[in-house]
Amino acid sequence: MSNKVAEKTEELVQPILKELNLNLVDIEFEKEGKNWFLRVFVDKDGGVDIEECGQVSEKLSEKLDNEDPVTIPYFLEVSSPGAERPLKRREDFHKNIENTIYIKLYEPLDDEKEYEGILKSFEEDIVTLEVKVKTRKKEIEIPFEKIAKARLAVTFN
CATH class of the missing domain: 2.30.30.180 (Ribosome maturation factor RimP, C-terminal domain)
Incomplete structure (x- = not known):
């Protein structure tokens, strides 16, 4: 399930990131304790600030509500990848x-x-x-x- 959620989230978030001139670093959908977290890591040259993360979160949350790819309760987190960012591509x-x-x-x-x-x-x-x-x-x-x-x-x- 987590791969399908990540794929659908990537599909939904890419137009938002393009509009805001941000790059997708990674998407994780994982369980911690009894809670599920959908984490979207974004960045740009010079780094992202909290307002940009908030804009992505707000717009993505709306799209996720409309498309409803996640059938269980979860928390959406949008943030910078931090100093130890993953290298995937x-x-x-x-x-x-x-x-x-x-x-x-x-x-x-x-x-x-x-x-x-x-x-x-x-x-x-x-x-x-x-x-x-x-x-x-x-x-x-x-x-x-x-x-x-x-x-x-x-x-x-």
């Missing part, structure tokens, strides 16, 4: 070259399922990540289709 990887990212894989690569490092390149569906191994830096290549989750990683120097 290929363009997300292209935009974040030289940033520190965290990647979780479906299956181990070199006996590891999780990596954190600097995104060096993304070409031909291969993510090249510079990781630290003890005191050395090394580059690893990760096929895009093996990535279960990826997000920006906040580092403190």
